[in-house]
Amino acid sequence: MNDPGKEISRLAFDERGADYLLAVREEYGNAGPAFVAKGEDVGDIRTDIPYQLVTILRKIYPYMEDGKIAVVIRRCEEKALNELIKRGIIDGDRIIRIGLACSEGQIEACRCTDPVPSCVDIGSPGKGWNEDQLSKELSAMSSEERLDFWVAQFRKCNKCYACSTNCPVCVCDHCVLEECTFVAEKGIPPGMAFHLIRAYHLSDKCTECGECERSCPAHIPLLTFRKMTNRDMKDLYGYESGDTETVSPLLTTLEGDLLEEEED
Amino acid sequence: MKIDHVLTTCPYCGTGCNFYLQVVNERLIGVIPCKTDEISQGRLCIKGYNAHTFVQHPDRLKHPMIKEKGKMRKASWDEALDKIVSEIKRITSEHGNDSVAVFASAKCTTEENYLFQKLARSAIGTNNVDHCARLCHASTVAGLVYSFGSGAMTNSIPEFEDANCILVTGSNTLEAHPLIGSRILKAMENGAQVIVIDPRDTPLSRLAQFTLHQKPGSDIAWINGMIRVIIEEGLFDKEFVDGRTELFEELKQVVQQYTPEEVEKITGIEPKMLVDAARTYAKADRSMIAYAMGITQHSNGTDLVKSLANLAMVTGNVGKESTGVNPLRGQCNVQGACDAGCLPDFYPGYQKVNDTGANKKFRGAWKSNLSTKVGSTITSTMEKMESGEIKGLIIFGENVMVSDPDIAHIEKALNSLDFFALVEIFPSETSKFADVILPAACYAEKDGTFTNTDRKIRMLRKAVGPPGEAMPDWKIACELGKKFGAEGFDFSSPAEIMDEMASLAPIYGGVSHGRADTEVISWPCPTKDHPGTKVLHVDGFKMGRGKFAPVHHSPPNEEPSEEFPMVLSTGRNLFQFHTGTMTRKSPKLEQEAPEPYVEINSGDAKMLGIEDGSRVRVTSRRGSIALVAKVTERIIPGTIFIPFHYAEAAANRLTNPAYDPIAQIPELKVCAARIERS
Numbered sequence: 001m002n003d004p005g006k007e008i009s010r011l012a013f014d015e016r017g018a019d020y021l022l023a024v025r026e027e028y029g030n031a032g033p034a035f036v037a038k039g040e041d042v043g044d045i046r047t048d049i050p051y052q053l054v055t056i057l058r059k060i061y062p063y064m065e066d067g068k069i070a071v072v073i074r075r076c077e078e079k080a081l082n083e084l085i086k087r088g089i090i091d092g093d094r095i096i097r098i099g100l101a102c103s104e105g106q107i108e109a110c111r112c113t114d115p116v117p118s119c120v121d122i123g124s125p126g127k128g129w130n131e132d133q134l135s136k137e138l139s140a141m142s143s144e145e146r147l148d149f150w151v152a153q154f155r156k157c158n159k160c161y162a163c164s165t166n167c168p169v170c171v172c173d174h175c176v177l178e179e180c181t182f183v184a185e186k187g188i189p190p191g192m193a194f195h196l197i198r199a200y201h202l203s204d205k206c207t208e209c210g211e212c213e214r215s216c217p218a219h220i221p222l223l224t225f226r227k228m229t230n231r232d233m234k235d236l237y238g239y240e241s242g243d244t245e246t247v248s249p250l251l252t253t254l255e256g257d258l259l260e261e262e263e264d
Numbered sequence: 265m266k267i268d269h270v271l272t273t274c275p276y277c278g279t280g281c282n283f284y285l286q287v288v289n290e291r292l293i294g295v296i297p298c299k300t301d302e303i304s305q306g307r308l309c310i311k312g313y314n315a316h317t318f319v320q321h322p323d324r325l326k327h328p329m330i331k332e333k334g335k336m337r338k339a340s341w342d343e344a345l346d347k348i349v350s351e352i353k354r355i356t357s358e359h360g361n362d363s364v365a366v367f368a369s370a371k372c373t374t375e376e377n378y379l380f381q382k383l384a385r386s387a388i389g390t391n392n393v394d395h396c397a398r399l400c401h402a403s404t405v406a407g408l409v410y411s412f413g414s415g416a417m418t419n420s421i422p423e424f425e426d427a428n429c430i431l432v433t434g435s436n437t438l439e440a441h442p443l444i445g446s447r448i449l450k451a452m453e454n455g456a457q458v459i460v461i462d463p464r465d466t467p468l469s470r471l472a473q474f475t476l477h478q479k480p481g482s483d484i485a486w487i488n489g490m491i492r493v494i495i496e497e498g499l500f501d502k503e504f505v506d507g508r509t510e511l512f513e514e515l516k517q518v519v520q521q522y523t524p525e526e527v528e529k530i531t532g533i534e535p536k537m538l539v540d541a542a543r544t545y546a547k548a549d550r551s552m553i554a555y556a557m558g559i560t561q562h563s564n565g566t567d568l569v570k571s572l573a574n575l576a577m578v579t580g581n582v583g584k585e586s587t588g589v590n591p592l593r594g595q596c597n598v599q600g601a602c603d604a605g606c607l608p609d610f611y612p613g614y615q616k617v618n619d620t621g622a623n624k625k626f627r628g629a630w631k632s633n634l635s636t637k638v639g640s641t642i643t644s645t646m647e648k649m650e651s652g653e654i655k656g657l658i659i660f661g662e663n664v665m666v667s668d669p670d671i672a673h674i675e676k677a678l679n680s681l682d683f684f685a686l687v688e689i690f691p692s693e694t695s696k697f698a699d700v701i702l703p704a705a706c707y708a709e710k711d712g713t714f715t716n717t718d719r720k721i722r723m724l725r726k727a728v729g730p731p732g733e734a735m736p737d738w739k740i741a742c743e744l745g746k747k748f749g750a751e752g753f754d755f756s757s758p759a760e761i762m763d764e765m766a767s768l769a770p771i772y773g774g775v776s777h778g779r780a781d782t783e784v785i786s787w788p789c790p791t792k793d794h795p796g797t798k799v800l801h802v803d804g805f806k807m808g809r810g811k812f813a814p815v816h817h818s819p820p821n822e823e824p825s826e827e828f829p830m831v832l833s834t835g836r837n838l839f840q841f842h843t844g845t846m847t848r849k850s851p852k853l854e855q856e857a858p859e860p861y862v863e864i865n866s867g868d869a870k871m872l873g874i875e876d877g878s879r880v881r882v883t884s885r886r887g888s889i890a891l892v893a894k895v896t897e898r899i900i901p902g903t904i905f906i907p908f909h910y911a912e913a914a915a916n917r918l919t920n921p922a923y924d925p926i927a928q929i930p931e932l933k934v935c936a937a938r939i940e941r942s
Contacts (some may be wrong), residue, residue: 020265020267027271028271028723028725028781028782029300029781029782029783030271030282030298030300030301031299031300032269032271032284032296032298032299032300033269033284033296034269035267035268035269037265049299049300050299051296051299056286056296059286059293059294060267060286060288060293063265063267063288063289063291063293064265065265067265155470155471156449156471158309158310158438158439158442158445158446158467158838159310159838159856160307160308160309160310160312160313160442161310161313161852162297162307162308162313165313166296166297178852178855186856186857187837187838187856187857188438188439188467188838189467214299214306215297215306215307215308216307217307217308217309217442217443217445217446217449218446218449219446219449219450219453
C-alpha cells in the first residue's frame with residue numbers, strides 16, 4: 001500500500017480541522033493504536049490491521065476536555081460511533097471521520113455485508129459478502145443441534161472478557177456480566193448465561209465489527225453468533241443498528257400497546 | 265493532552281504476550297492487545313487485560329524505609345543504601361562472604377537480574393544467589409540439561425497449533441498459561457488429539473479427547489508404562505534411538521516392570537486408558553509434550569523431567585517443529601533470570617561457577633575475585649538462615665512468606681537474620697521482617713527485557729514514571745554496587761547492561777536492545793547476524809547424544825497416614841497470580857476469586873459432612889489454616905487442592921519443604937493433610 005499517512009494527515013489536520021488524530025501506526029515492527037496531536041509527526045500509518053478504534057476512542061474520550069478528534073474509521077466502526085452518539089456517550093460534533101474502505105481480504109474475514117463507509121477517503125469500495133457460511137449451516141440444523149453447537153463452543157470460554165472489553169458498543173457503567181445475579185458461577189467456563197446476557201445486551205447496538213471474534217482466545221465464532229442475533233432483530237422488529245436516529249425497539253415497545261395487552 | 269499507547273510485555277505468566285498500555289497524562293487507563301504480536305496475536309487473558317490496574321495503586325511503596333526500634337521510618341536513598349552496604353559488609357567481615365545471600369526476581373528484567381547476580385558475585389563475593397525458579401522449574405533445568413544438554417523449552421509457542429498430538433501433564437494450561445492454552449484449542453480445531461494427565465479436571469482436560477487422572481506423585485510410573493507400551497508394540501522411532509541417543513537398553517530394562525496393570529496399582533490409571541494414550545502419542549506424526557509444576561514440584565522432580573524427555577526421545581519427538589519437551593514457565597521472566605545467572609551454580613548463559621575457564625573469564629570481565637564455590641539455593645539458604653550460617657539477606661521482589669513451603673519455617677529463618685533488606689513494589693507479608701525496604705519501579709515504569717518461556721527476548725518499554733522516589737531495580741543495583749566499591753556498575757541504561765551480558769553469555773551473543781526492539785529473537789543467538797533459534801536440538805544435542813535416564817517410580821516424601829489421610833496439592837487459579845501482590849490489588853481479578861478455598865471431592869466431602877461453602881480447617885504436620893470448602897467432582901477422591909495465592913489462609917503453611925536432592929526444588933505438589941469442619 002502506498003503511504004496513506006500523508007493523505008490521512010492532510011485530510012485530518014489541513015482539510016477538516018482536527019486537533020488530534022486516532023489511527024493505526026507501525027512502530028517497533030508492530031502495528032498499534034496511535035494518538036497524534038496536530039503538528040506532531042503521524043509516522044508510518046497502517047490501514048490493514050483492524051484495531052477497533054472506536055473502542056479506543058471511547059476509552060480516552062472521557063479524558064478529553066476539548067478539541068476535535070479525527071478517527072480513521074471503517075463502515076462498522078462508523079456505525080458503532082453512531083450508536084454511541086445516539087446514546088449521548090460521544091458528542092458527534094467533536095469527531096471527524098476519515099472513511100476507510102476495507103480490503104477484499106478484510107471483507108472476507110468478517111463475512112461483511114456492508115463494507116463501505118458513507119464517505120470513502122482511503123481505499124477503494126469493495127463488494128459486500130452475501131452470507132456467512134456458518135450462519136447458513138447453523139440455520140439448516142435442528143434447534144437441538146444448533147444449541148449443542150453453541151454449548152460446545154461456549155464451553156471453551158476462559159472468561160477473559162475480551163468480547164466486552166474490546167467491544168465498541170459495550171457501554172454499561174457497571175457490567176452485569178461481572179455480577180452474580182445471572183452469571184452465578186464464579187470460575188470458568190462461565191456458563192451459557194454469560195453469553196446470552198451479552199447477546200441481549202448488544203442486540204440493539206452491535207454493528208458486526210467482529211472484534212469479539214478476532215480477540216477471542218477460545219476461537220468461538222462470536223461474529224456468527226452476532227450476525228444471527230442481528231438477523232432476528234431485523235426479522236422481528238425491522239431494526240438495524242448503526243445510524244444516529246432510529247430508536248431501539250427495546251425502548252419503543254415499552255411505550256406501545258403490545259405490552260399492555262400482554263398484561264391483561 | 266498527552267495520550268500514548270506504549271508497547272510492552274505482560275508482567276504475569278511466562279507466555280510473554282505483548283500489549284499496549286494506554287496512558288493519558290501519565291495515568292494508566294487500559295490495556296489493548298497487540299494484533300501483530302506473534303505470541304499473543306491480539307488476544308490476552310483476564311490478567312493481561314487488568315495488568316494496568318495495580319500499577320498506580322495508592323499502596324505502592326514510595327520512599328526508602330529503615331527499621332528503628334521496631335518501627336519503619338522514612339529515609340533518604342543515600343541513608344538506606346549506606347545502611348545496607350555497611351550492614352552487609354559488617355556481616356561478611358565477621359562471618360565470611362558466604363554468610364550473605366541474594367534472592368533475585370523473576371518479575372524483574374533480565375538486565376536487572378544480570379546486575380543482581382553480579383552484585384552478589386562481584387561486589388559481595390558469594391555465589392549465594394538464587395530466585396524463585398528454585399520453586400518452579402529448577403528440576404527442569406537439571407533434568408533437561410542431563411537429557412538434552414539444555415534446560416529450556418525445546419520448541420516455540422506458535423508450534424502448538426501444528427502439532428498432531430499434545431500431551432499436557434501437570435499443567436493447568438488454560439488457567440495458568442491461557443494464551444498457550446488458546447494455541448492448544450486451535451490445534452484441536454485443526455484435528456490434534458490432546459491428552460491431559462492430571463489429578464484434577466482442568467478447563468483443558470474437560471475439552472480434551474483423553475483425560476487420565478493419576479494419583480499425585482505417581483508420574484514416573486505412567487510415563488514408564490507408556491514407554492513400555494511404545495517399545496513392546498514397536499511404536500518407537502528406531503532410527504532416532506539408534507542415531508541420536510544413548511542408554512536405550514538400560515531404559516528398556518527399567519520400564520519392563522511397568523506393565524499397564526502394575527501402573528494402575530501405582531497411579532490409578534486404567535490400563536486401557538494408558539495404552540490408548542501411549543499409542544496416540546507415539547503414532548502421531550508430530551507430538552508435543554507440555555508440562556509445568558505438576559511435574560517439577562516433587563522430591564524426585566528431576567527424575568520426572570528426565571522421564572518425559574525419555575518419552576519424547578523414544579518416539580523421536582525432539583529436534584523437529586511441533587514436537588519436543590516444553591516446560592511452561594510460570595513467571596514473566598523466570599527464563600531470563602536463569603539465563604542471567606541468578607542461580608548459585610551458573611554464571612550468565614549457564615557457564616558453571618566451578619569451571620576454571622568460566623571463572624577466569626568472569627574474573628577478567630568484572631575485575632573482581634570470584635568464588636568458585638557453588639552457592640546456596642533458596643531452599644538451603646532458608647535452612648542456613650535458621651541455623652545461623654547465613655546472617656544477611658537481600659531480596660529483590662519476592663514474597664517468601666507466602667510463596668515458599670512451610671511458612672512457619674520461613675518465618676523462623678527470617679527472624680534469625682542479623683540483617684534483611686527488601687526491594688519491593690508493595691508492602692507484603694515479607695516486608696514486615698525487613699530492616700531496610702527500598703521502593704522499586706514495576707514493569708510499566710522501566711525499560712528492559714523479559715525472556716519468555718520459549719526463549720524469546722521481549723521488550724519492556726517505560727509507560728509511566730514510578731511513584732514517589734521509587735527507582736527501577738537496575739538503578740538500585742548499580743547504586744549498591746558502587747557503594748560496595750565494586751567496579752562495573754556504571755550503567756546509564758538497560759541497553760548497556762544487555763550489551764555487557766551479551767558479550768559474556770554466548771547464547772545471548774547476538775542479542776541487543778537495538779535488535780529486540782523490532783525483531784523477535786529466540787536464544788541461542790550467538791552472533792549479531794544470527795536469526796535466533798526457534799527449535800532446539802535440530803542437528804544434534806549439545807553433548808552429542810541425547811541421554812535416556814533409566815529411572816524408577818518412588819513414592820512422595822510424605823504419604824497419607826491415619827492422622828493425615830488426604831493428599832494436599834497446591835497450584836494457581838486463573839484470576840490470581842502467585843502471592844497476589846499484584847492481582848489482589850486489581851479489582852476485577854479480586855472480584856472473580858476473592859477468597860481462599862479448598863477443593864474436595866464430593867464423595868470425600870459427604871463422608872466428612874462437608875458441604876459446598878462449609879468453613880473447614882486443613883491441617884498438615886507443619887500448620888493449619890481455615891478456609892471455605894469447594895465441593896466438586898473435578899478432583900480425584902483422597903486428594904484436596906488449595907490455590908497458594910491467599911496470605912490469609914496460606915497453602916504454604918501446610919506444604920512440605922522436603923526437596924529434590926539434585927535441583928533442591930521443594931515438594932509443593934504433595935503432602936499429607938487432614939480436612940475437617942470448623
